[in-house]
Amino acid sequence: MTTDSPCLLAIVEVDKSERVYCAQPGCHHTVYKAIHVVKEGEQLLVLGSTCFEKRYGNLKALGKAQHWGGNGKVLTSEERALLAHNTQALVARFEAEEARLRQEAQLKLQSLREAATRPVPVTRAPTTPLVQWPAAVGSMAPRGVFPWPWMKPGTSVAAFKFQDGSGWVRVQHKDTRQFIVPWPSFDGWDEALPPVVGRPNMEIGGYEVIGPVPVAIAFLRDHAEAEKVTGVWAEVAAVLGNKPNWT
Numbered sequence: 001m002t003t004d005s006p007c008l009l010a011i012v013e014v015d016k017s018e019r020v021y022c023a024q025p026g027c028h029h030t031v032y033k034a035i036h037v038v039k040e041g042e043q044l045l046v047l048g049s050t051c052f053e054k055r056y057g058n059l060k061a062l063g064k065a066q067h068w069g070g071n072g073k074v075l076t077s078e079e080r081a082l083l084a085h086n087t088q089a090l091v092a093r094f095e096a097e098e099a100r101l102r103q104e105a106q107l108k109l110q111s112l113r114e115a116a117t118r119p120v121p122v123t124r125a126p127t128t129p130l131v132q133w134p135a136a137v138g139s140m141a142p143r144g145v146f147p148w149p150w151m152k153p154g155t156s157v158a159a160f161k162f163q164d165g166s167g168w169v170r171v172q173h174k175d176t177r178q179f180i181v182p183w184p185s186f187d188g189w190d191e192a193l194p195p196v197v198g199r200p201n202m203e204i205g206g207y208e209v210i211g212p213v214p215v216a217i218a219f220l221r222d223h224a225e226a227e228k229v230t231g232v233w234a235e236v237a238a239v240l241g242n243k244p245n246w247t
């Protein structure tokens with residue numbers, strides 16, 4: 001498109017009392033509806049729709065208006081004054097207003113995008129060496145809290161109360177190993193159970209089950225007077241007793 005190609009900038013409308021003169025040579029009509037603002041070379045023309053059609057062949061000849069789409073924008077009195085006396089300033093105003101609207105739309109889009117990519121806040125595991133279970137029962141702490149930081153979250157435990165008064169808990173490690181942990185712990189726990197249960201692991205403070213887990217469980221069951229498989233620490237405490245020195 002050369003600079004001389006006419007360009008339809010806008011179709012505007014003013015109040016009938018503020019109608020403007022059509023710029024088509026020989027036409028001395030005033031117009032107020034469907035005023036076509038056309039840029040032709042360096043010239044800005046304000047044309048009535050009839051003269052626009054005459055001049056360019058038909059109403060669609062120049063395509064869609066650059067500003068405000070194809071809809072007639074109703075001008076304010078101030079804008080109408082610009083249309084009549086300084087069409088250039090009016091077009092500049094259109095451009096500025098549209099730039100502002102574009103920027104607003106862009107900002108809105110950007111904030112929507114940011115909201116969409118913002119990470120959903122997640123409940124983090126406590127940094128203290130305590131594993132909560134389930135996360136929702138934090139209000140039950142400390143009775144709702146399992147005391148093993150290495151425990152695999154979301155697994156159940158089995159509590160065994162022995163006839164001799166000792167308590168043992170089968171707990172799964174995060175790395176899937178099973179441990180039989182004395183609860184509460186006591187001196188000599190590492191010599192209390194036979195190898196069929198497992199091998200003492202001093203770092204964990206319990207027996208690491210080496211052989212088949214059901215065999216180890218069968219031994220514990222044989223010696224237990226009470227047993228509870230649960231995911232709730234309070235139920236472990238109920239089986240093994242609520243000793244005041246538990247920490």
Ligand SMILES: [Zn+2]
Nearest residue numbers: 022024027051
């Ligand atoms: Zn005219």
